[in-house]
Amino acid sequence: MSGKIKNFKELEGCVVIYTDNYLNDIEGGKLEDECDVFLNGGKRKIVIDFANTDLVNSIGISILVGIMEKVKKRNGILFFSSLKKVNRDIFNILGLTKHISIFQTEEEAIGKMLAHE
């Protein structure tokens, strides 16, 4: 099921997905597919880590919004981590930060996620 997915880490109870350097329509589409695979496989706790991502374009953001909605519909939890300042700023400009928790590091996000009931 998750054989096609390369950039992820599966932990007890949660999964961390690592995004590419440039989050555009194509990479965003792949990320959405990955999330679908995990959600369909019963995972409900997802961390998306942006440590490798320098650039996010507006199409990529619209896809992230779609993912946020899907996770919410499945009663899951989604956290973002390791955002570069510029990306955090644009998430803020477009109002995403009001609807999702963002953590400085992947570890911080995982810790919070695992503590979450």
Next chain:
Amino acid sequence: MDNNKIIFNVCQDSEFFGRADEIERICCYGASAAKPAYGIYLTGKKWLGKTEILKRVYHRLFWEQNKVAPIYYRFKDIFCNIEDFADDFLKDFIRQYLAFLKKKPAIATEGISANKLEQLLADMELPDLSRFLALHREGMKYGDCVAIFKNAINMPHQTAVLCNTPVFLILDDFNLTANICLHEGGPGILKEYMKTLMSGSVSYLITGYTKGLFEGELFPGSIRVMELAGLDEEASTGLMARMGERYNVACDSEILALAARQLEGNPVYLKSIIEAAKRKGRGLLTIKDFVDLYVEELAEGNMGFSLGSALSIKSLNALRILHACVKSKNGISEEEMVEKAALDGGEIRRFISRLCGLGLLDISCGLIKWVEDKVAEDYICYLYEAEVKRRPTAEAKTKIMREKLKESFYLEGVRISGEIKEELPTLLKMFNGQAVPKILFRNQDFLAKYSGNTYKKEDYVKEGEKVSLPQIIGCSNSMKYECADKGLTIIVGYGFNSSGCYNDENEVAWIVGVKDAPAAAHIGDVENFTRQCGAIMGDIKTAAVTRWIICKEGFTGEALKRLSIDGIYTTDIVQLRILRSIVEDNGSATQRHNMKGLASLKEYEIILPMSTRAELVAAKAVEEIGINMGFDNNAVAQIKTALVEACINAFEHSQVKNGKVYCKVIAGDDRIVINIKNQGKDFDPTFKHETSDVVKLVEPSKRGWGIELMKHLMDEVRFEKVHGGTRLVMAKYIKRNGEDVYERKN
């Protein structure tokens, strides 16, 4: 050159710029198998590249589709009888039609004889086309001009019906049909031809010089006019720079931009100047370089030769008429013309009719107007000096050169120092809401306070009463208001109060009388100025008018008294210097900032294909440029993100298949400016998106946040309407420690 050879002979891609939009639109129209309800009339001044566009359209339709056969025919000015035209048209048509069906250009270009054509038609089992040749021969035999004409012009429609391959007819220089007559002395075939085109089943495009070609002949909506303008400045300078590089002609980009404006983006003129520079081994590095080459080209070069044959001025009287029209910017009546040219009415009418036919003049509301371009205007002026005034060539050239140097100087935006009247428009345009001491507009008070003392610039801060300057947006120094004989030049500055509201209530005008003569302004000057102001105020109808006299040598006591009573501002040369200094230092931070920024510019150009992740190439380049300029990492990331959005927008809005996106990055001392332009329809700069609530973001249209993002990430984002689309311009300033950020949002 033979019609059918012309069409397969396109110029090099490196010398063809800026017409992708027009070509795309015509191709879309021409490739439609069903005849649209309208034809296209492509119009524009001479040598703007109409034929080159048609050739490229033809090429695309010939090679890239099989549905519609493109047929190109260029009318020639040598035809005056119907037989010659019909014979030529018929054969060219059949050759091109067969060439298209077989996809063999040689059938069109090799001048196959009528007999061989008939053989070919038989081989290709197209006997219906042979019938047109037979009917033509029969008409010729009996001298039946009407039958010959009808057979020729109905052939495209009949062919489309009989042969199942529709036709897109491209008729170049269609205006020349006015010279082809069915009977000697009769009217031209233009009207009849148009009727056939409109009623037939063939889609068509015709070209011509004048917009008024069909006056009174068309149904509304039956023709869509596509007016071709010169290349925009960017495309013009691009063309010249590319040619300059190829020919090793050293060029300065500012001078190329100046040449582009002077030559109105006409590709033929632009190329001629570069070719002349190459021939003469010169560069284009100064205004004088350009003007030298330009005038030589006009007088003795290829431009002059081509203009001479195109304008076809056959008599001094025709030259006098053209010159009178060139000099009269608003047109000239026939009565005035009779007076100026010393000819009788009948003779004038004959000349004017011929010159209108050549597309040089146009008659509208009884006024005869010059309608050709500025270069042709200069050529007429040169010819007038040489032929009518009988000046030696060198003298005539010098005269034109003097005028062009002055004009070029103005066009380049270089300020001519010296007389106040020449400097004042520049100063007025720097007025932008600054508050300046009122004493600078009260000569009497200024003299009382500072006579014998030194007025330091800092003193103005202490001055109590201030005048809030308006924002002046334009000036005129029309001859109409000139009263030079009385020693005053009138300049009117138009603008708005500095409140920021551009409405009727805030509209203002400053009427300024300038006396540069070495004498104080006296009561006569004041009376004259007051009278002129009355006339101007009647004309401009602006509620708030400020009157101001500037005199180098000051004012007489009597004049000052009167001016004070009338509430007219008074300024001498000392006050003016102080005012200028304050306006420059205090009010025009923007301009100073701009000038600083422009001090050492580096320009980078990136052309992106419309392919996946192409925007990253531009982002990578801008990252390097930004780091070198001293932007911090976050600012570089912001610029990259904004650029990526701009590129995606440009890709999305491009209407051209396989089009390109042009990025220009300008690195100044204190800012980076990025221009993005595509080949296509406009961006929608008015788009506004709520960004405060994510719920709204997930509504059906998830796209469109790009502009909002760009505005947040960059310091300036604006859209400029340019020829063939919209250009997005973004700027970001370097924030250095201890330096205030330039107040952009003023």
